[in-house]
Amino acid sequence: MIPSRSVLLAAALVIVAAAPVAAHSLLLSSSPAADVVLQTSPSVVMLRFNNRIEKRLSRVRLVDERGTIATAPTTRVDDETAETLWAAVPPLAPGAWRVEWQVFSTDGHVVSGSYQFRLAP
Amino acid sequence: MAGFVDVLLRGLILVLTSVALGGVAWLRVVLRAEPHVKPDAPMALALRAIAVATAGAALAQAAVVLVGLGAIADAHGTWPLGAFFQTTFAVTAVVRVMLAATVAVLAATMARRAASGAMWTALTTTATLLVASSAIVSHAVARVEWRMPLVALDAAHQVAAALWVGGLAHLVLYAIANGRSGASQPRRISNRPPAVRAGLAALATTNMPDYTSLNVPAVIRRFSTLAFWSMVAIVAAGLALTFAYVGDPGALVGTAYGVMVLSKVTLLVPALALAYVNMRVARRASAAPGARLGSFVEVELGLGITILFAAASLTSLPPAVDVTTDRASVAEVAARFTPTAPRLTSPPIDELLRTADPLMGRQLERKPVERAWSEYNHHWAGLFVVTMGALAMLHFVGVRPARHWPLVFLGLATFLFVRNDPRAWPLGPAGFWESLTLPDVLQHRTFVLLVVAFAIFEWMVRTQRLAERPWGYVFPMLCAVGGGLLLTHSHAMFNLKDEFLTEVTHAPLGIFGAFAGWGRWLEVRLPAAGPAPGWIWRGCFTTVGLILLFYREG
Numbered sequence: 001m002i003p004s005r006s007v008l009l010a011a012a013l014v015i016v017a018a019a020p021v022a023a024h025s026l027l028l029s030s031s032p033a034a035d036v037v038l039q040t041s042p043s044v045v046m047l048r049f050n051n052r053i054e055k056r057l058s059r060v061r062l063v064d065e066r067g068t069i070a071t072a073p074t075t076r077v078d079d080e081t082a083e084t085l086w087a088a089v090p091p092l093a094p095g096a097w098r099v100e101w102q103v104f105s106t107d108g109h110v111v112s113g114s115y116q117f118r119l120a121p
Numbered sequence: 122m123a124g125f126v127d128v129l130l131r132g133l134i135l136v137l138t139s140v141a142l143g144g145v146a147w148l149r150v151v152l153r154a155e156p157h158v159k160p161d162a163p164m165a166l167a168l169r170a171i172a173v174a175t176a177g178a179a180l181a182q183a184a185v186v187l188v189g190l191g192a193i194a195d196a197h198g199t200w201p202l203g204a205f206f207q208t209t210f211a212v213t214a215v216v217r218v219m220l221a222a223t224v225a226v227l228a229a230t231m232a233r234r235a236a237s238g239a240m241w242t243a244l245t246t247t248a249t250l251l252v253a254s255s256a257i258v259s260h261a262v263a264r265v266e267w268r269m270p271l272v273a274l275d276a277a278h279q280v281a282a283a284l285w286v287g288g289l290a291h292l293v294l295y296a297i298a299n300g301r302s303g304a305s306q307p308r309r310i311s312n313r314p315p316a317v318r319a320g321l322a323a324l325a326t327t328n329m330p331d332y333t334s335l336n337v338p339a340v341i342r343r344f345s346t347l348a349f350w351s352m353v354a355i356v357a358a359g360l361a362l363t364f365a366y367v368g369d370p371g372a373l374v375g376t377a378y379g380v381m382v383l384s385k386v387t388l389l390v391p392a393l394a395l396a397y398v399n400m401r402v403a404r405r406a407s408a409a410p411g412a413r414l415g416s417f418v419e420v421e422l423g424l425g426i427t428i429l430f431a432a433a434s435l436t437s438l439p440p441a442v443d444v445t446t447d448r449a450s451v452a453e454v455a456a457r458f459t460p461t462a463p464r465l466t467s468p469p470i471d472e473l474l475r476t477a478d479p480l481m482g483r484q485l486e487r488k489p490v491e492r493a494w495s496e497y498n499h500h501w502a503g504l505f506v507v508t509m510g511a512l513a514m515l516h517f518v519g520v521r522p523a524r525h526w527p528l529v530f531l532g533l534a535t536f537l538f539v540r541n542d543p544r545a546w547p548l549g550p551a552g553f554w555e556s557l558t559l560p561d562v563l564q565h566r567t568f569v570l571l572v573v574a575f576a577i578f579e580w581m582v583r584t585q586r587l588a589e590r591p592w593g594y595v596f597p598m599l600c601a602v603g604g605g606l607l608l609t610h611s612h613a614m615f616n617l618k619d620e621f622l623t624e625v626t627h628a629p630l631g632i633f634g635a636f637a638g639w640g641r642w643l644e645v646r647l648p649a650a651g652p653a654p655g656w657i658w659r660g661c662f663t664t665v666g667l668i669l670l671f672y673r674e675g
Contacts, residue, residue, distance in 0.1 A: 026439045026617075050443035051263035056204040057193055083265050102196045106263040108185070108210035109127075109437065110192040 025103055025111040026050040032099075034115035041092040041119060045072055047101055052082040057104035060087035062097050070097075082106075094121040123192045124437060127185060128609045132433035134181045135279075136426055138255070140174035141224050142248045142280065143287015149245065151288070151344045156238040160231065166298055167291050168232035172225045175251070179221035186214045213257040220251040252276075252283045260366065260440055271365060274358050281354035282432075286425035288348055292341075293422050296415055338403065341414075345403040348396060359385075368442035375448040376441040377621045384608060384628045385431045388635065392424040416647040420639045427605045427635050434609040439617070447617035449625075457625050460671040463500035468493040473543050474550075487619065492674040498540055503669030505533040510663030516583075517655055524583045530576030534569050541565040575599070589645055597641035597658070604634025626668055633668070637661035 031046040032038055045060050055074060062070040072087035085103065097119060102112035144167050148154040154164050189210065194200045205211050227244045230236070236244075256262065256275035264271055363382055373379035395417045402414045441448075468490050476488050512526035542565065543549050545556035556562045579596050581587040608631035640658030643650055 026443050028443070050265075050439060051260070052265060054204075054208045054210070057197075057201060057208065059197070081265070104189075104193060104208070104210075106209050107260060107436065108189050108208075108214070108258055109124075110189065110196060112196065 025053065025105045025109065027101070027113055027115075030099070030115065032117040035117065037118045037120055039120050042089050045087045045089055045099055047085045047087075047099075047103075048081075049083045049085070049103060049105075052106040053085060054104040054106060055085060058085050058102065060085065060099065060101045062089065062092065062099055064093065064098075065096050092119055094119045123188050123195075125609070127188050128434050128437050129430075129606075130181050130185045130188065131436055132430035132609060134178050134185070135255070135282075135429040135433055136286070137174040137178035137181065138221070138248075138252050139283035139287035139429065140290050141171050141178065141221075141228075141287065142252045142283040143285070143289070144168070144171040144174070144228075144291050145245050145248045146284050146347060147288050147291040147344070149241070150347050151291075151340055153343075154241070156241050157235050159235040163295055163299075165232045166295065168228045170291065170294055171248070172228035172232065175221045175225040175228065175248075178251070179218050179225065182214055182218045182221060186211060186218075189214075209262060210258055213254060213262075217251060217254050217258075220247050220254065223247045224251060249280065252280050255279050259436055267365065271362070274361050274365075277354060278358035278362060281351045281358065282425075282429065284351040285348055285355060286422065286429060288344055288351070289418060289422040289425055292344060293419055296418075341403040345400045349400060352393065352396065366440040366442055371451065372441035372444065372448065374451055374454050375621075376438075376444045377617070377624070378435060378438040378441040378444070380621075380625060380628050381431060381435050381438060381608070382441075384632055385428050385435075387632050388424050388428050388431065391636070392421050392428070395421040395424070416643055416650070419646065420643055423601055423639050423642070424635070427601065427608070430605045431608045444617060447621075449618055449622055453622060454625055457622060457673050458671075459673070461673065463503070463670050464493065464496045465500060465504075467497050470543050470548055487623075487674070489675075494543070495674055496672060499669050499672035501536055501540075502533060503666045503672065505529055505536065506666030507663055507670055508666075510659055510666050513659045513662065517652075517659060525580060527576050527579035527583055530572055530579070534572040534576065537572065538566065538569045541569070593645040594642065597638040597645065600638030600641065600658075600662075601635050602638075604631045604636075604638060607631035607634060623674055626672055630665055630668055633661040633664045637665065 026049060027047055028050050029048045031044075032042050045062070047060065058074060060072045060074055062072055064070070070090055070092060072089050074085055074087045085101070095118070096116055098114050098116045100112070100114045102110065104110055148164055148167050152164055152167070154160065160168060190200070190202075190205055193205060206215070224244065224247045227240060227247065231240060231244065253276040256272045256279060259272075259275050261271035261275040262268065367373055367376075367379050367382060373383055399414055399417050399421065473490050473494055476490050509526050509529045512523040512529065515523035516526060539547060542556070542559075542562050545551045545559065545562045546553040549556075551559070551562075557566065575596075578587070578592070582589060582592050582596070607627050637658045640654045640661060643654035644658060647654070
């Protein structure tokens, strides 16, 4: 988006424009890691956040270069720590994949993000 | 957008629930309300204020639930009601709606008739739970470690803040209501000692709220004591929370969360100074406390409300202690505040149009030409604001023609209109009407209209076409509200560090905006305070311009 928003700061004494707030939940680590090149398709995606998340309202999906979505159902059992989200991954084709996640933190914020990894041919 | 609304609603809830709990303390501790006694006029007023505030809090809390649910539905494409209403957040929020509604009904009932001891206990308990339960929808409840101690600390922090800000709100409310019933003043004056009569006479001539009709200075002293211990608790719990959520000094300046904590502290310092002055006045007030106390209390309340909105914005930021890889260094932050020559020449519009992201697209990276465009806009806008500040100072020292300084806002509005988006008319390919169909452009042009309206309005006040009272209060209120909103406002960008460094100047802009507003408020409200408030607001206003003039994105 073109930075016309910056103009508004000039008259911020009067009013400001609405815009999204900053991210709240932080992705601290993941498996596969961001930008890694894998030799075999991962069986799960693991995401660890800085705070507790509501797993039933959080989700993960994988998207390839053509925009095809591979569903990755998240585990809904409390067998992991409160800040970790696990998702089962179907066999993936070689190429670049983007992990898109969206979580609902325990204190009521919806946060989303994404990162990429590559699967070697 | 949903995030910004969420922060505003959370800030509003903090203010409204503070009015509730602070009001209960005001009634029980300051006015010494007793069970089985029909409330007198001041007590009934406080109870009605509590009822209205908590009714508003119930609605705002319900709206927060809907905003959260809407955000999930938007992401999922469905409405997962069952799963949502099993979450800690939703359960707590629903309970808070019920608590707020209970307080509203209790307070409205008690305002009309004598209440039993059980009703007073119920009111006190539900109001306290309403405020304390805010900790269960805060960072504390989502922490992986030290969860319960942090919930307890956060609850204590919020209860103390509610007692302080809510108590101030009731003090101001009482004074305003009492000032309106000024018909009885002559009779009251005649019954007072000479010193009190002098104070009341001064109030009558300046049409100030009558704080002296709290009658006994002991009442103000009781409030002063309550406010003092509330402040002690605020600071003590705040220090512990800062240690837990910020961690080390580097995070205070290198993360958005840390800077917001610093902003709260910066706003708290003058509030504390005013509180100290008010406390001294109250404790030696064998005579009338006078108009100075009244105006200072209003400013203290205003700063307190701004702090509550800054606190609400903290809920949307990741705790600084968690931000390790995306943290900015002190040198990087300092670089953003190091003045360089303003960029007063526009980057080529053609290049900007070629390289910029689609107008409605998500920003994926900040390109150099976009940075140049942004800095250019900031710098010209800063030039307008500095010019207004300088003219306002000249007017203050007696240069009469400089009183027309608000008209410079028209220049700023013209600049905003022309430059608000390079893709829109008159710079870009999108025609005038076509560009108005774009939400961003429509938003900006609506804003331009507001600036034009405000320029004419304030000019009419300065040239005495409109009376300074009450119209002179509009400018400081807008400054204070704008400053507060700026503290709650941020943009989603590429990563936390970029976002933080781009917006690190928002915090001082918001703070100086709030200070300018409350300085001007004092200038209008308390002419006897001398030139200091006038210099304060003009200085802060000019500083806002200077920050814009030297704004840097790289």
